[in-house]
Each structure stands twice: as structure tokens, then as C-alpha cells.
Amino acid sequence: MTTRQPLAIEVKPVEKGSASYETTRAAILTELASKIPKECLLPQEIIANPPLDVTDIPRTCGILSQHELDITEKYDAVALVQATSTGTLSAVDVATAFCKRAAIAHQLSCCLTDYFVEEALERAKYLDEYLKTHGRPVGPLHGCPISVKEHLPLKGHYSSWGFLVTRSFSEEDSLMVRILRDAGAIFYVKTNQPQAIMHLECTGFHGRTLNPSNISLSSGGSSGGEAALVALRGSVLGIGTDIGGSIRGPAGFCGIYGFKATAYTLPCKDFIPGGFAAELNVLASTGPMASSLRDAELFVNVIKAGKPHLEDPRVLPFPWTGFDTKIDLPLKIGIMTHDGQIVPQPPVLQALKWAEQQLSGVTNVTTKPFMPYKAATAMSSIRKAYWPDSGLPDIRACEATGEPWHPLSDWIIKDVKGERERTGSEVNELRFARDTYRSEFAMDWNRQDVDFVLCPVFVGPASAHDTAFYWNYTALFNYVDYPGVVFPTPVRAGKEKEEYPAEFSTPLGPEDEHVRQMWRESNFENAPINLQLVARKHHDNELFGALAILKDALKLQ
Template sequence: MSVASCLPLPHVGVKAGHLTPKDTDGTYPSKIDISSGVPARKLPVVQPKSVPRGTASFEVMRASLLDAFDSKVPLDYHLPRELIENPPTDVSGIPASCGILSRDEIEITESYDAVALVAALAEQKYTAVAVTTAFCKRAIIAHQLTCCLTSWFMDEAIAQAKELDEYMAQNGKPIGPLHGLPISIKEHIAIRGTSSSHGYFGGMALDDMDSEMVAILRSQGAVFYCKTNQPQSIMHLESDSHWGRTLNPFNIHLSSGGSTGGEAALIAMKGSVIGVGTDIGGSIRGPSAFCGIYGFKPTSNILPMRGFSRGTFPGELNVLAATGPMGRSLRDMDFFMRSILSAKPHLTNPELIPYPWSSIEAPLVRPLRIGIINNDGFIVPQPPVKRALSWAKALLSDPKYGDLVEIKNLKVLGAAEAWDKVRLMYWPDGGQLTTDAITSTGEPVHPLTRSICQTAEPLGMQNAGSISVMRDQRDNFRHAFAKSWTDQDVDIVIGPAFVGPASAHDTAFYWTYTSLYNLVDYPGAVVPTPIKAELGESYDSNYVPLSDACQHVKELWETGNFEGAPINLQIVARRYHDSELFRALNVLKDILNLA
């Protein structure tokens, strides 16, 4: 695809412009430097660590894109420049206190999960226009503080909401189960009339059709109002793209995760009540954990992904991606799954299996057998994650829950082996197709894009025989993993979602606690805990590294400041035991005080 085909984009009205170099504090200067041809952004966005700069011509094109986005935002929704230039470390409270939102808009965006909000809309407590307006405004506030968006289309969203209100007025009932519910969508997922990309400039294009899932959501009454940031290449845990770097709302010097990091930050900032992500290595679970929200990666081929990406990704020859919800509660995750599957997408999409979604309230016939993962045998988690595991284990060990749960320590099979395998399987082309597409426009290859490709780069483009050998190795590993699970006699496992809390920018190197379950294709949910990272936490005095990676993770902890970062835990079930996982989560809800 040529650069010319990327610009202009009709829905954003691109204007010519250039990009201002950032001041030393990471913000854009307030005046235009005519000599360099570089102007300031109309909508300043907090960026304590900027993304790498490309060639002069690339920065001109990127500036035009940012200028088009900025031009859509009314001045009334701009935060003070002095706040953007001197932000607090924790920006999560600013949307409610900045004065841009009305009292009703704060209530709408803060007081409901998706299930409760849909009920309020159905009861006509709020109009779809009022709800949509509230979330549009809060989303653009969140964006200025975290760089979480790539598209923001308030006018189109309000027009869609007006149609829903007219339907309600004429018919006295909602148009569908999601009537008036604003849903945020990850950047690469097609929504008609908006642009999508693979996280780099050269892959941008305007979509004239909804992807399959978006079409289902739209038919059920969902309102679309924004798309969210993701990493360059969509293949690592830092959402840094040509749109900028997404920040963690609770500590802006930390990552929001990836690849669905824009979604996670937006939901944590309460600029969305529920969103759609994708996951091939931890891309739903990682950012949800980094930002302290709920996220669910189903088994592959349950939910539709047709139209999510233009073209194909070679990594899916052996590692299957999945799509799933991110939101504020377990019941929102369940509600999303039931809503999509009620449309029976398998009838028109032969890639999908027919998967009946069971009630999460089905009674247990025996206590739930839970395996606790203290470490995966490859990397010992950082101190706050260990505290969260101890917290969960103490609650589950309470004798009053003895008729509900049985717990035991679980030994993870082959975590280091799985990490070695999956990094090769992601790039059967040696990463060359992606890096060539990135650099074709003068865009630089970002550090974590380079990091995840480097294992496979020396092998170059693989042939059919090599890829078949990889598949055989994958299947052998899956069989051994399933046997180990069975031998240890557990229904679900609870363990870390990541090696630590949210990582410092450009240091999310090890996703071993999530990518393992992509390799074996097991469903997993991440849930918040009351644990947050604190200053002064240190490793146990008897710590012995399990590997070089383990030692590196300890060094990253000792050189960083993770204060305030939330800690989630990951709960996993066997392949295609997604409904069983949710029934288990329903049991754990009261024990672990989940929403």
C-alpha cells in the first residue's frame, strides 16, 4: 500500500502540517518553529517519553495525521496546557475533577458497569445521546492524559445514538440487547468509515465495511465512538505507534500494556465501559492487568475475527489469535460473550465452532480444584505479584470455603521451552515483512518491535517444511501440557498475569505468563486484586534466579519505580472450557471480592 493511499482520510479531514520536536519534558512546545517546518499539536497530549522519530518526510505525514485528529476536538474539551506539560504521576482522577464533565456525565461514566448501563438505558433513565455524549467527552479527556485513542468520532456517534433514541420513542423498547451502549474498539478492527492499521503508518487505510463482530454489535444497538491505540506491529506489550505512546493512568512512567493497551487505559480512565481487544500473546490479559481492569481471552475460533485485519499474519499459521472483551466486571465479560454468541456467528463463518454459552450460575457437583502457580519455573514474579498470590491463597484456604474449593500448588510444564517456541512461531518470515512495511515510509522500528522479532530474524523466511516441523513441535507440547494438567488434577489455575506490575516504558520483554496459554490455546481471564505496587518492596533474601531472564526481571524491578501500579491475577481453564471457566469465576467472585 502506498503512502498516498493513506492520506487524506475522509472521516478525519486531514490537513497539511508538520510535527514539532518535543521539549525535554516530553511535551510539545507551544509555538511553531517556522524554520524547521514543524508546528505544535493543537491538542497537546502527555508524553513523558516520546516515540522514536523517523525521517523528515515521515514526520510531516505523521503530523498531518495528528493535526486531522486534533482538529475534530472542540476547544471546550481541551485540558489546560500547563496541566499537560506538568502532569501528576497518577492522572486517573483528573477526568472527574477537571470541570469538563457535568455531574450527570460523571455519574454516567463512573457509576455503572455495562450490564447496569444497558438496564438504565432500557428503563429510559438516560437517553442514548446523553450516555454517548458523556463517554465521548470522557474519552477525549482520557486521551489527552494517556494518548489512548487513534480515532474519535463524536459527531457520528451522536447521530447513531439519536437514531436509537428515535427507535425507543417510536417502539417503546430497545432495538437490541446492547441498545445505546458505547463500545470502544481496538485500532486494527474495521469499523466502516474509519481508518485502521497494524500499528504502523504504512498500513493505514480507510475501511468501508464493518468487521463481522462490529456488525453484530451494531445490530444489537451498540454505539461506536472511538478506536484505541496499539503497538507498532501489534506484537508487543507497549502501545507505542505513529499515534504516540499510551501511558498507564496510575503511573504515567509505566506502560498501559499491549497490544490492546489503548483500550485498557481508556477503560481504567472510565472513558469506556467495555471494549474489544485481541490476544495472540497476552494482548488482552497483559494490558488489562497493567491497568487493573477485567479482561478475557477465549479459546480461539469461538468469537468472530473476520475483518479485524487487512491481509494475513504469518504467525497465525501456528499460534492462533482470539478476540474478547475488556471491562469493569465479570458479568460484563459474560454479557459480552452471551450477546455475540446469541447471533450464532458460526452459521455464516465456517472458521468458527458452534459454542453454546452456558449459565455461569450452574451449581457445582463437587469442590472446584484450583492449582496455584507461584512461579512458572522460568521467571520468579516481582514482589507485588507474589503478595497478590499470597492474598488469593489465604482467602481460598479459609476453612469456610472448604465445600467450594480445594487448592494445591501447581508446577507449570515447559514455560521456558514455550517462550522459545512461540517467539519463533510468531515470525515464520523472520519478521521481515513487518519491518519492511514499517520502514517503507521512513518510520523507525521501535525498540520492542525489534526485540520481539530478533529471535526469528536470523532464520529468515521459513519454508513449508520448517513451518510444519514447528506445528509438530507445538502439538507435541500441547499434548504434554494437557497430560501434566491432568496428572495434577486441577480444574483451573490461578497465577501471575505478568512477571510484575505494569512495566517501565520499553521494558516489557517477557510475556511468559500469558503467551504460554496462546501456544496451548487455553482460555484465560485476568481479574483485579486490592494489591498495588509500593515503594521499598524488595525480593526475598533467599532469592535465586531461575534463569538469565529471571535475573533481568529482578534488575528491572530494582531500577524502576512502580508505585501505584495495580496487580491482577490470571485464571485459566482447559481448551474450550470457556463456560466452565466462567462458572469457576462465579464461585471465586465472593471469595476474592470480585466485581
């Protein structure tokens, strides 16, 4: 049993609730701490006095053997599966290495909500025996460790939809988890998410997840636990969900790959018991968070091969062609420098400039400026569209246990908080406004004559804690339901603050001025800068086909 408190680095405590809430929360955290093996505990000095960038600690702390370092650092999911499917690596060795590294990652970032090494090793032993006996792997993910976001039901473990009162034991796997399990995956951890699963920072009853590259910054949300774990190489492949940027934001904050599919491309069956009122107006999506682009395609290949549409009729049964998708040339790529409301902070502008320069030398690729259609209108509409119930169930969920209302929860709900639930007619008005905007957005995209749009992921690098206010560059594409892939660039924020370019010296409005103020006041040193490539709705295959063409120019793995 471990007794050290806190188990993980804490740079800014989360809000405190009632005495009974804090007692229950402490018991949950103690239970998780008790599952971390003593041999995986970092020195107390690291927890008490951590460096700003903790990404090198798993490599240098001495807990992992050289073989375990090689397993967790030299393979992506595709390479791991090839190794475990041929016996080059044993599934037991792979599971052991990632379990140990995940334990380290949690202490550095507070990224986990559950940890079950014995279950993982039992599964790994079965997979090794199966390969030895049958001479073939169980499936296309044989021996691949996969991390799972907290709210996705995983048999034998707890899940919640972001509030303590919703925490419940899962008797069965959700559909996506079952497909991955049948394909040979090894499950070993669940990862942190925010209160209400509705803001771009993981703060909730499991704690605050930190950005491994700069712990004074957020890892993003709502799939921020996944992003931090992958960034620390405690996972190579995980499951995220996205209704406003919850895959793409964390992937961008932490410098990894993330894919938000068009809604119903991949299954979300059983992800939230009782459904999610926001989906009356804005559809949630799901997808992989990964250490390489080809891992993201592997994930989608496996899920689509599992024929989820036969069990979840919402899923569209179109075939997945991915990287092999034939694309009409030349590719016309719109460069979206800003959205007309907020100019992104200087490192993001630098990354866009880098990408445009890289693409300028690619045969059959042309670039042109792109401005999204009335983005400010979309952002105003989506803030209300998320809450047809005015957030009343969320408020009641907090009241039930004395759970504190977190600052970013308050921010996202402020436009509707205190109102009554909307009537059917009022919800219909919101949907009609959404669909009207979608049609106008599509026509304007056609008018600008682009195939894909390259744009920021966020208004800056990863946000300082409790300041992820502006989701403009991701939520816009949830509103129109366009797929997007987020990928790393070589650009990182510097120690010295870069100035805004002369052409953007004047703020576009109060939101832009607020973002500039945060740029001046926060420390973004070493923060990764990712970009996002977006395609039209249902053009998910074409998106991956285009990325196959752009892969070398954009230095994608």
C-alpha cells in the same frame, strides 16, 4: 480546530523516522487533535506537568457535569444497558458523557487513534427515537458505548495493522463490530495499538499510550489503548485481541477485566486484511476488556447470540452458558506462584498470597501448588513460531515509509530477524512441536489434578516504558490455546520497594535476574496488580462458571 501540540501527555517520545514519515504522522495526529472539542481541552499545565497518577483528573478537571460523572463512574455496561433500554438514561446523554470523558482520557494517556462524536450522537438519537416509538430497545446493547481497537475494521474509519503504510479506510464493519452494532452498540472511538501489533506496549505512529495509575509505566499492549481508556472510565466495554497476552497484559497493567477466549470461540473475521502469518503456528483470539466481570459475560452472550459461526465457519458453534455453567465440586485450583523461569516481582507474589488466603475459606474449593510443564521450552518455541515469515513483511512495511523500528519490535523479532521465510516443511515442524507440547502440557495438567490455574498476568506490575520483555505468563497460554480471565486485586505496588521473600532470594536464571534488576530500577508506585484464572482449552464456559463461584471471595465486580 485545536492547535495545541502535544495534545496528550508525553513522558518519553517514540522513535523518529524519515522526514516524509514524520510529515504524514504529524498530519494524522493533527487530524485527531482537530476532532477534540475545545470545551474538552485540559489546561496546558496538566499536559506539561502532570501528576504520576492521572486517574482522578477526569473527576476534578471541571469539564464533566455531575450527571456526566455519574454516568461514566456509577454504571458498568450491564447497568447502562438497563438504564438506556428503559429510558432511565437517554442514549444521547450516555454517548455525550463517554465522548467527553474519552477526550479527556486521550489527553492523559494517548489512548485514541480516532474520535467521532457526531457519528456517535447521531446513532444515540436514533436509539432514543426507536425506544420512544417502539417501546422496546433495539437489542441487548441498546445505547452502550463500545470502544474498538485500531486494527478492527469499523465502517467509515481508518484501521491499520500497526504500520503507517498499512493504514486504510474501512468500507464495511468487521463481523464482530457488525454484531455489536446490530445489538444496539454506539461506537465513538478507536484505540491505540503498537507497531506490528506484537508487543506489550503501545508505541507506534499514533504515539505511546501511558498507564493512568502511573504514567512512567506502560498501559500494556497490544490492546493498551483499550485498557487505558477503560481504566480512565472513558469506556466501560471495549474489544481487544490477543496472540501473546494482548488482552490480558493491558488489562493487568491497568487494573481492569479482560477475557481471552479459546481461539475461534469468538469471531476474528476481517480483523487483519490478508491474514497474519503468526497464526500458522499460534492462533489469535479476541474478547472483551471491561469494567466488570459481568460486562465480559454480557459481551460474549451478545456475540454468541449473533451466530457468528454461520458467517465465519472457523467459529465453534457451542452454546454459551457462562455464569450458569454447572461445575463439578469441589473445585481444585492450582496456584502457580512462578513458571520455573522467572519469579514475579514482590507485589504479584503478595496478590497471589492474598487470593490463596481468600480461597481458603470457600466451601468446596481446594488449592494446591501448580508448576507449568516446561514453560521455558514453550517460550523458546513460541518466539520462533510467531515469525514463520521471519518478520520480512514487517521490515518491508517500515522501509516503505521510513517508519522507525521500535525497540520492543526489535526485541520480539530478534530470534528470527534477517532470516529467510520458512518453507512449508519448516512451518510443519514448528506446528508439530507445538502440538506435541500441547499434548504433554495437557497430560501434565491432568497429572497435577487441577481444574483451573490461578497465576500472575505478568512478571511484575505494569512495565516501565520499553521494558516489556517477558510475556511468560500470558504467551504460554496462547501457545496451548487455553482461555483466561484477568481481574483486579486490592493489591497495588507501594512507594517503597518490597523485597523478594526469602524463599525466592536467589534468581532462577538470567531472565529472572533481569526482572529483579528492573524491579530495583523502575518506579512502580500505585501500579495495579491483577491475577489470571486459566482453564483448559474449550472450557470457556466452565471458566465463567468457576468465576461465579469464586466471585465473592475474590471481590470481583
